[in-house]
Amino acid sequence: MSEPTPPAAKPPLSRERAQQARRRVLRTILLTGGVMGAALSGFLPLVYAQKKRLRPPGALDEKDFLSSCIKCGQCVQVCPVQAIKLADLVDGVGVGTPYIDAREQACDFSCDAVQCILACPTGSLVYKKPAFLGVRKGAKLAAAPILKAKEKDPEPTLNLSERIGVARLTRPEACLAIQGKGFKGQVRGASFKGRMRYMEVNRWKPIAVSEHPYDLAECDLCVRECPVKGAISIETVFAPDGSKRKSPVVHEPCVGCGVCEMICPVEPTCIVIEAREVWNT
């Protein structure tokens, strides 16, 4: 061999060497601590798993969703109205996981076939849950939802077995329908970016909501634009004082898509989606 062989026994480390070794251990601990500390912050969404955020259609229950989502955003890419966004660090629902902010852009099922579920590579979004995952009571839809847009098609239903939330009239006092008022003009104003598919305009191309002004003698936007058949209707109800009045009423087929929340012209909205809420009879 080319080099002189080193002595067989290890000489004791010099003081400098020992110090170097000690420092290296400290640095290793430092980096471990840094990475693990950052990782711990990653657990926050699990702690806050109760924080309600609307997930895309077909999402598993929150804990299972967080464990299976691979954070690739393929659901984001296929959505024709780009209703799905990816969560950031500060959103507290898991970095890179998808969610829907219905007021900004609801899922209007203009893809006709819940494409996001089809796109999901890990089964975080599913048409039907695998057998080993339980279905929360009231989460299951009584029947496959009928898409109003597809009502005349041979197959009018949407392949969706569970709801992602339920719409609820949270501010009835401000609701135009209850007050018997109409609505004229652009819902949400000219600057609103939200888009929707209007069958009478173009079945295959969603347009900006602002490009589709309304002129309604009596506001029924949440009912008119709800993509699911029989999910919401204007009913005549009795007010506490005994007088008759009209009010939007949510029914069992509601899947929680959020179109009513997006389209409500009142600020802030009168009707919201309670994310992950189940149907209570």
Place this chain on the structure above:
Amino acid sequence: MNQYLKRRFFEQIAVMFGREPKKPEAISERAQEIHVLKRATNKERLQAAIVAHQDRKSVHTWRNRRWAVLIAANLLFTFSFWFDIQILEGALTASRFVGFHLIDLNSALQVMLAHKHIIVNLVIGTVTVFVLWLLLGGRSFCSWVCPYHLLAELAENIHLYLVRKKLVTDQNIDRRLRSLSWIVFAILAAATGYTVFEAISPTGILSRALIYGPALALLWVLALLVFEVFFSRRAWCRYACPIGLTYGVVGIFSPVRIKYKLDSCFHEGDCRKVCLVPHVLDTVIKGRAVDTEIPIGPDCTRCGLCVDTCPTGSLTFDVKGLSKLL
């Protein structure tokens, strides 16, 4: 593979998991001869040759090719979404190449451990990517695709500049940490049912930021880069990233690797200076090569920096079997 190379093959796997490379216990006869011959070589002539090579213009052939591939791959993701050309949809964690599933091995592993339920698409994507990187060289994922690698290379240049100015020194860290972090994140995923590594993976964060727009999570990536610039050279890739280890394991049997030729080597050590994982190049140290031709171990990212740097062409890309075939 002779017994010397076989022993080295297994040792290199241990080195990948964090063991320090050791002086080989046995060296083939032919290699010993060359080692002896090299001692007898005229020192001045050797020195003159080294100086001549140091004066030449720096070569960046493989680095430029690699950067082009890395940028193209990441932009293909971005453009597939932006311009809806739908060639490569998704992000680096999981995607579809013209409809065919591709899933990052480490992400897939995390999801499998956390969710404990594996659907067909996940298997298809994982197997595809496994075969792909088995053929293309395992950790070549790191240097040829991972967007963090590119940023870290730029940060590394700043770091090396500061080192030359004597403003910082590279603080090395125990390489076993990477194996530890692999185990810890695997256990965390399985125990908590949450893929926590995905929340801090700079690869995933960067890939998503490139496709879906910037996010605050980039601050964590920035923190890592700052750490690497001022404190420890290439710390994340060298000492922490479990993705690298996962692909390293895939690359154990990969036919694509860097090959070292002993007889032409000057042992001046330039390759070890540019290498992200210099422990795989321990064999270029004088007297350490166990044979005349040595494949570099699985922790090598096949980045080609050593190939560009080597003044004598002793390090080259090699495809096992192919060179024999040709």
